[in-house]
Amino acid sequence: MLDPRQLRLDLALKLLSQAGARLPDNEPYSQAWLQDVVDALCDLSSKDALTGLVNRRSFEMALSREVDRVARSGEPALLLVVDIDHFKAVNDTYGHAAGDLVIKAVASALNQGVRPMDTVARVGGEEFAIVLPSCPASFGVMVAERMRERVSELQVEVAPGQVLAVTISLGGAFAPQWVRSSSLLWMERADRQLYRAKAEGRNRACLEVQVESLVSAEEKGMLFAVTQQESE
Template sequence: MDTSPSSPSLIDARQLQLEQALQLLQQAGALLPEAEPYSPDWLQGLVDALCDLSSKDALTGLVNRRSFEMALGREVDRVARSGEPALLMMLDIDHFKAVNDSHGHIAGDMVIQSVARAIGQTVRPMDTVARVGGEEFAIILPNCPTSFGATVAERLRERVAEQRVEVSPGQQLQVTVSLGGAFAPQWVRSSSLLWIERADRQLYRAKAEGRNRACLEPHTDSLVSAEEKGMLFAVTQQDSE
């Protein structure tokens, strides 16, 4: 295949309509490529910047829900292959609606950003922190021993509770969070949905027990579910054919 500049199968990069993409990056405060405009390096930098922008939550800079789901799927596969423990935690800001109702949505955004910073300052660089809903976050902690899960969850809860969010001059808010966590079953082919459901059940339990607390699925409950047994049987059956 002829890939020379004169090949009719290639187009001049200057014919591309990139104004909207550039405007989007500028509005997001992203750094534009420093290479010669429309050069291969410049175009690659533009693509990389757009990919990075599409994977992040605009308000907090954390991973967005789509990227979180992709990362969770990869972690499910990794745990099934390696057998290393991995913890998924779902985190929800307590009484967040009251913040918006009493102080306005700008104050609500400030609270969300403060909680995001607190989480980011507490977890490891290898962990994935995502904003998956309005006031809901998710954290994937690979290679997290079961004996360490409760310590991590409590550290996160305390770190958020220590924050004081100045929503207006002289007015500060203290916010708390509820957390729920579950470990992926090791050496078992599971699914992202089942893992999220397990963590969500513990989050609902934390809220039902009074909020501002962390509840983790007891290790004895982290057994293979009927759905996972079915998935494991299906994989085994396919391998034998």
């Protein structure tokens, strides 16, 4: 049997320390201590360091799983993509430290406005994405508006006596039900709605109407390929 003390964990512990993660309190190399190290590494690899939200890699995995689930179950699911309005101006005017404070405040507001089953991720600098399983159209509109309003109420203190108001733009698209789609096509649909929200003045949510979620040529091809394989 391998002696746990023969494991070379110096690099892993150094990585956790540099990331500011809490190191295990249990007896070194005990089973509980090793489990804590593994859990901390998993947490580090799946979460965004600044906000604590799911990172892009974990989000893409969750998105792919949801596409498959919707194709099998036919239940509605909504993808929201979110952009902080005029974020570049915050960095240019107040500095990147202030920008980080704004990002963290928005991340917290978005995370507080969802169900435990939903996934909120930071997918870029000032960009976020949210997957909402089992989400009908009427509920999706309400959630998107609630998030927009919650963020618009923020007052982020970026320096002593300097408080910023923040707004976001949101775009949303429903996964096509009973169709073998892809996460990339789903993201493209949501992105189009985000661009529309920005074009219409920002600080708004634009959602693709569920009944108008057309099946694209790519999705038709994927569906035909699956049907053909099953008949062979």
